[in-house]
Amino acid sequence: MKILFGNKKEDLLSRLKKQDPAAQKVFYEQNVKKFLSVGKSYIIDLYQAEDCIIKAFCKIFKNIEAFRGDGNLEGWARRIVVNECLNFIKSHKTVFYIDDINPSFMVEVLEDEITVDFDAQELLNQLPDAYRMVFNLYVLEGYSHQEISDTLQISLAVSKTQLFRAKEKLRVLYLQQQKTMKNEHAQR
Known part of the structure; x- marks a missing residue:
């Protein structure tokens, strides 16, 4: 996706890989509502969900080099959001899985x-x-x-x-x- 940065259009992904704060802001603004919705579907408490989303964005920006272009960037980032929510749940709550069907x-x-x-x-x-x-x-x-x-x-x-x-x-x-x-x- 080409976005206007300053006077020239550049690829958002390449700017993200350069750790460009303007590109990070664009990506954040494009995705924060969607990702928060994903977070709230796993974590009921809004503030905890927001914390997970912020941590996920930090991981996305920190590990953007790991994205190889297989699939789309949003899907890759969404998986990080889901994993961050699951990690939160695992670390803060005891989850019991019952394996028999009643x-x-x-x-x-x-x-x-x-x-x-x-x-x-x-x-x-x-x-x-x-x-x-x-x-x-x-x-x-x-x-x-x-x-x-x-x-x-x-x-x-x-x-x-x-x-x-x-x-x-x-x-x-x-x-x-x-x-x-x-x-x-x-x-x-």
Whole structure:
């Protein structure tokens, strides 16, 4: 991507590799909102999510030479953001992974109960950390169960179980949210 720096257009990546503060500012401004959104999908507390994003940007700028141009820069940087969030969670919280599937946890969703009016981030925030991490990595980041297993140092079975449970928990939370919204509408 060519950006105007001073009087001449230069490639943003080459300027970032030269540790140019103006290029770093441009990259930061282009991506901070997206990356904060990613951070908040892993870490509920806004201030902790912001800290992780700042650390991620520092790592991005410090390690920009490691980017070889395979894929796009934003995707490479996003992976650093995700890893920074996962490292924060691992270092600040105890996350328990349960590897057995409890059939009583399954809930059937009836089509007539589904509406399009819901707050997805609120639902994700209510998931236990282990469920949310696996769900986000699989659904939002596109990781395979093997990549999740390697990243979180859990077995494939645990990864699959956590995803299953996250989906079931989200289904329950969604139905509860819809019921609450219907009740609030009825009271008006």
